[in-house]
Amino acid sequence: MLTSAAALALGLAAGGVLLVAVLTFAQGRALHTEALETAEGVARLVNQDQLTDPIPVTPGVQVQVIDEQGRVRAVSATADRLVPILYEDELRDLPDKEGRVIPGERIGFEGPARVVKVTAGKATHPLRILVARSTSQQTQSVHLLRVTLLIAFPLLVALLAAGLWRALGAALRPVDALRAGAEEITGGTRAGRLPVPNSRDEVGRLAITLNDMLHRLDTARARQRAFVADAAHELRSPLTNMRTELEVAQRLPDDTDWPALTDDLLADVQRLSRLVDDLLLLARSDDGAGRAVAGRPEEIDLGQLAGEVAARYPEVVHEDAAGPLPLVAEPDALARVVANLLDNACRHRRSTVTVRTAADRDDLLIVVTDDGPGIPAADRERVFDRFTRLDDARARDAGGSGLGLAIVRELVRRHGGSVTLGDAEPGLRVEVRLPRHTGAKGATVTGEAPTRPSDATTRPGAPGAETGVPKGRDVITNG
Numbered sequence: 346m347l348t349s350a351a352a353l354a355l356g357l358a359a360g361g362v363l364l365v366a367v368l369t370f371a372q373g374r375a376l377h378t379e380a381l382e383t384a385e386g387v388a389r390l391v392n393q394d395q396l397t398d399p400i401p402v403t404p405g406v407q408v409q410v411i412d413e414q415g416r417v418r419a420v421s422a423t424a425d426r427l428v429p430i431l432y433e434d435e436l437r438d439l440p441d442k443e444g445r446v447i448p449g450e451r452i453g454f455e456g457p458a459r460v461v462k463v464t465a466g467k468a469t470h471p472l473r474i475l476v477a478r479s480t481s482q483q484t485q486s487v488h489l490l491r492v493t494l495l496i497a498f499p500l501l502v503a504l505l506a507a508g509l510w511r512a513l514g515a516a517l518r519p520v521d522a523l524r525a526g527a528e529e530i531t532g533g534t535r536a537g538r539l540p541v542p543n544s545r546d547e548v549g550r551l552a553i554t555l556n557d558m559l560h561r562l563d564t565a566r567a568r569q570r571a572f573v574a575d576a577a578h579e580l581r582s583p584l585t586n587m588r589t590e591l592e593v594a595q596r597l598p599d600d601t602d603w604p605a606l607t608d609d610l611l612a613d614v615q616r617l618s619r620l621v622d623d624l625l626l627l628a629r630s631d632d633g634a635g636r637a638v639a640g641r642p643e644e645i646d647l648g649q650l651a652g653e654v655a656a657r658y659p660e661v662v663h664e665d666a667a668g669p670l671p672l673v674a675e676p677d678a679l680a681r682v683v684a685n686l687l688d689n690a691c692r693h694r695r696s697t698v699t700v701r702t703a704a705d706r707d708d709l710l711i712v713v714t715d716d717g718p719g720i721p722a723a724d725r726e727r728v729f730d731r732f733t734r735l736d737d738a739r740a741r742d743a744g745g746s747g748l749g750l751a752i753v754r755e756l757v758r759r760h761g762g763s764v765t766l767g768d769a770e771p772g773l774r775v776e777v778r779l780p781r782h783t784g785a786k787g788a789t790v791t792g793e794a795p796t797r798p799s800d801a802t803t804r805p806g807a808p809g810a811e812t813g814v815p816k817g818r819d820v821i822t823n824g
Contacts, residue, residue, distance in 0.1 A: 349513065350506040357502060361494045368490060372483040373459075377444050380461040383408065384442075384476040388465035391472055407452055407477040411436070413470060425452065430460055430475045449479060456481040519548045523555070530559070572731060576624055583613040583620075623748040627731060627755065647672045647679070647709050647779070648702040654683040655700050661687055664701040670709050672781060678756045679779075685749040686713040686775050693717035693773070704781075708762075711777040714769040725766040729754050753777075 387408055390396045398419040400408045407424040409417050415433060420426050429436065430452055431445075439445055444461040452458060457480045466472035519542035526539040538559065541552040587610055594601040647670040655663040672679075683700065690698040694715040701712045720728060731751045750764075757764050762779040 349509055350502070353505055353509065354502045357498060357505075361498060365487060365490060365494070369483070369487050372486060373480075376459050376478055376480060376483060377461065380406070380444060380459060380476045380478045381442060381463070383478075384461050384463035384474045387474045387476070388463045391465040391474070402476075405479050409475045411473045411475065413472075418472065423453070424477075430477050431462075436462070436473065436475075446480070447477075449481070452477055454479040454481070456484055516548075519544065519552070523548070523552055527555075576620075580617065580620065583616045587613045620748075623752055627748065627751060642673050642675050644671055644673050645676050645679075646670055647674075647711070650676060650680060651683050651700055651702045651711060654680050655687065658687050658691060658698070660691055660694065661698045661700055664699060666702050666704065670702055670704055672709055672779060674760055674779070678760070682753050682756050682777060683711060683713075685753050686711075686777070689749060690715035690717070690773070690775075695772075705778070707781055708778045709781055711779070713775045714772060716769065716772040719768060719771060719773045720766060728766070729764075 383402060383406060387396070387400060387410070390400075391410065396410065396419055399422045400410070400419055402408050402421045406421065407430065408419075408421040409424050409430055410419040411429050412418050415429060415436070417426050417429060424430070431439065431447070435445070435447075439460075439462045441462060441464050444459050446457050446459050449456050449458040454477070458477045459480055460475055460477045463474045463476075464471050465474055519540075522540045522542070530539070539552050539555050541556065542549050590606055590609055594603075594606055648665045649669075652663045652665055655661045687698065687700060690713050694717050696716055698713070698715045701710075701714075703710045703712070729750050731748055754764050757777055757779070760779055762777060765776050765778075767774040767776065
């Protein structure tokens, strides 16, 4: 505020100085013009040989006609008949129709006087006409303006500063409210929303934009908290199993079946490894990292890849296309997509699961169907969220980690495709649509590749033991 008032005062002061300078210049030019017109009028009388003595002029003006020897030939009523208005050197150096300022006391004026010179008469006997006019009126006008500005300037600055204070206060009041709201939000004393002013100006739009940003931040923070809490819960279960088994073995070393204990611990370690790898993949997808793939995209036969994965599931029926389905993609990533979908379908089937590959114009399809209870339409988008289970009462060991479909969507998205859920009547139908000419768009495939039987070793009777693929279904439906 003080800076604005100081800038305003400097601006007004500069304007006042400029006004005085312009007025002084304008009055000086007007005075010169009037004196020059008077001199030219006398010069015409001289040229017409009609010059009278005394020369008639307006009051406050003195006129002298001086010959080439410097003698005064004619004057106005108030001018000196013996001494020229200008000294000899001043008269000689002053150009024709130009003027100069002399002390007015020299010719009986109060204050400075302006003298203009015009040459008339014959070239052999020139006469020089001098017209002197007092500048006291001009000086008085400028002095009056200066006094007026000196008196009015402080009052004007004070009034404008008060008005500026009120105007800026009214304009910045919404900004101050936003600042106070942001401070309260930062201190945790209020909910994460800023007050929106009633005005439809830039401040109002700024408040709406900031509230939208805060909403997105709150949503991201809530998702992050939920993600961390769910991840911690998922990691705790196998860790608890491992700790319990080790404590029992420590207390009863003679009764412990060490080979069986080793198998159990290895299965829990592999479960932890799969979960950590899944979390790492999704975390990298969130922050844009992990742009490198485990293997370079290459041309594969989608039908053959789906058949190889389906062959590890005895309960899965593979319906291959009539011909080859060439596709440029990262094979391990797509194999993981098929394996996750088959895991989900097998966990919820009543009798059969079918995986089918086909061509649809410029796209290739992977369709997985089961005859289980299906997923309600209202939940078909939600199940792609991480750690989502439709039946939280089911055991997590039976229901997987809840990351399978999230990983499926991420890997398919990086290949430029889409995943949709529908009714199989009865059961669930999952359709993966991939462009024919695609490559993995920076998909990162971490952890074990579900297409290699040797990549996973599970304990007898554990999910996935018969196939060697991690069976982490992310959706549990009632029934």
